[in-house]
Amino acid sequence: GAVVSQHPSRVICKSGTSVKIECRSLDFQATTMFWYRQFPKKSLMLMATSNEGSKATYEQGVEKDKFLINHASLTLSTLTVTSAHPEDSSFYICSATQGSPGQPQHFGDGTRLSIL
Amino acid sequence: EDQVTQSPEALRLQEGESSSLNCSYTVSGLRGLFWYRQDPGKGPEFLFTLYSAGEEKEKERLKATLTKKESFLHITAPKPEDSATYLCAVQGFNTNAGKSTFGDGTTLTVKP
Numbered sequence: 001g002a003v004v005s006q007h008p009s010r011v012i013c014k015s016g017t018s019v020k021i022e023c024r025s026l027d028f029q030a031t032t033m034f035w036y037r038q039f040p041k042k043s044l045m046l047m048a049t050s051n052e053g054s055k056a057t058y059e060q061g062v063e064k065d066k067f068l069i070n071h072a073s074l075t076l077s078t079l080t081v082t083s084a085h086p087e088d089s090s091f092y093i094c095s096a097t098q099g100s101p102g103q104p105q106h107f108g109d110g111t112r113l114s115i116l
Numbered sequence: 117e118d119q120v121t122q123s124p125e126a127l128r129l130q131e132g133e134s135s136s137l138n139c140s141y142t143v144s145g146l147r148g149l150f151w152y153r154q155d156p157g158k159g160p161e162f163l164f165t166l167y168s169a170g171e172e173k174e175k176e177r178l179k180a181t182l183t184k185k186e187s188f189l190h191i192t193a194p195k196p197e198d199s200a201t202y203l204c205a206v207q208g209f210n211t212n213a214g215k216s217t218f219g220d221g222t223t224l225t226v227k228p
Contacts, residue, residue: 006159032214043203043220044160049212057212093159097214102148102167102207105216107159 006108031099145209
């Protein structure tokens with residue numbers, strides 16, 4: 001149980017393109033989803049917390065107009081990287097939790113984004 | 117602010133050589149301490165949740181233990197397939213919406 005699917009797994013696109021990444025909880029309702037960025041051989045960097053039906057909460061230093069997050073249902077959150085540039089190239093990972101305090105996060109397999 | 121420190125940063129073992137990974141934490145009221153395994157190019161995979169000091173959880177060659185200040189992930193007779201980065205995370209009572217604080221991880225390499 002507790003499976004999270006993230007799609008696509010890899011994206012290569014030109015500078016200036018907007019890219020949408022989907023995160024779905026397949027077998028549970030995810031009250032809260034999280035979006036992370038991970039640099040090579042580094043730990044997870046939290047970008048934002050997403051709650052179903054409300055605006056995402058962004059971490060300090062993360063541009064909300066650049067990284068648009070939508071959590072329209074209890075099973076789907078999306079991250080859109082708008083007007084992507086080479087410095088946005090990274091490994092993006094989503095996670096979902098069932099919402100009760102003390103519950104673990106369940107992670108997708110990540111999206112490798114490469115901006116040329 | 118919750119803090120998590122993992123040591124060592126990297127650990128190289130021979131197959132069958134048991135060892136432990138450490139996770140030291142500070143948190144204002146522990147809701148849960150979590151261990152994850154991350155393989156290269158993949159998202160972290162949930163392993164264990166520990167809630168109170170003295171608690172232990174086991175899965176195959178892995179055993180996680182918890183005190184009031186730290187957690188250990190014991191690996192008994194490891195195999196090459198146990199090679200991965202192991203992440204520790206805590207969730208405190210002052211944290212909103214299930215958010216966890218992650219350590220930087222320990223990268224384990226098990227040589228045959």
